[in-house]
Each structure stands twice: as C-alpha cells, then as structure tokens.
Amino acid sequence: QVQLQESGPGLVKPSQILSLTCTVSGGSISSGSYYWSWIRQPAGKGLEWIGRFYTSGSTNYNPSLKSRATISLDTSKNQFSLKLSSVTAADTAVYFCARDGPHCSGGTCSYAFDIWGQGTVVTVSS
C-alpha cells in the first residue's frame, strides 16, 4: 500500500528557507487523480493546509502564507517537496505530507487527505 515519509532539517533559522521532502512508496506519484499536499500543525493547535501539487503541474496554495510556499514534484524519485521562505517562529510546527484524492459517493467526488506521513517537527529558532 502507498506510504508517505517526510524528511528534512528539524531546525531552521529565522528568515531562512524551510525545505522538506516527502517520499512516496508503494505506488507511483504520477498515477491516478491525486494531488499531493502539505499540512502543518503548531504544537497543541489545529491543522492548516499549506498547498498541493498535481502531476499536470497544477498547484493551489493557501493565501495565508503570502506566497512564501512552493511545492514541487520529482517524479524520477517519487518525491514531492515543500519550500517555505522567510520563516519566523510562527512557522514552528509539525509538518505532514498527505495524498489528496477524490472520494466519490452519490454523484459527488470530495477530495480528502486519505494517506498521511507520520509528520516531522520543524522548529524555527536562532
């Protein structure tokens, strides 16, 4: 079955770029009608969707991040990545990668995060 695993530095300095990679195993990142998403969760708080990438090149981002986020795919490595620029302490969180796929019922297809990575803690601090 498809599994996701995040990797990247656990500590990033303020104003620098946070870079994370999600490795997909058990299936091709290019197959199916799936988007590949990043979601984050500050300690003790709720979930915030960062953005997603489709294999066609289509992307969607959360405007709350003010264009600081970039998501890309590397189909040769079966990975997708997140870069978040100009980080501050407010970007400290657990970062999850997730598959965002269509789930159809009664004529409606609702996209949902059906497979998640385990999450990786990123702390922004000097």
Added chain:
Amino acid sequence: DIQMTQSPSSLSASVGDRVTVTCRSSQSISNYLNWYQQKPGKAPKLLISAASSLQSGVPSRFSGSGSGTDFTLTISSLQPEDFATYYCQQSHTTPWTFGQGTNVEIK
C-alpha cells in the same frame, strides 16, 4: 476563505455513550465535508468523506450526516480507542480549511 466551526471544542464521555460532534461552514459546501480522527503524536486518519461515506476499515459505529452548512459526526457507542481529537474539513473551495477540533475525553 470558508470558515469551519466545530462544537463543542471538547467533551467528556463514558464508554458506551452516544457522542455527537457538530461542524458548521460559513457558506454552503454541499456535501464536500470530511472528518478525521487524530490521536496524540499521530497523523490524522480519514474517517468519513463526502459528509457520509465511511472509509474502508472504519468501524460502523462512526457515521456522518449533513449537507449545505451543517454537518454531524456521530459515534453510536463510544469505545476506549475512540478517545481522540476530531476535525472536520471542507473540500468545496481552496484553500481547504479545517475546524478547530473537538477533543473527546474520558469521563
């Protein structure tokens, strides 16, 4: 952005209780509504998609209902493994947004 509001923010219940969590959206989202369960230190798990479609492997004591702006997650008979935080999430319009979560605690 579409705002998602869950109620209550937390509740205490006993094993065997019927539990209901409500989620309201700031505008109509038809049935583009998903429910997740999250346990401490773990990633969320998809329970229900499209408001009422139970995911494979999820116990039948979980159910979802609603359409438009008002949605409900019901656990018919709470089990020890159900103590967790539950989130709703809309997939009608990006940016996808989540409710603030409902923490279901042991009474």
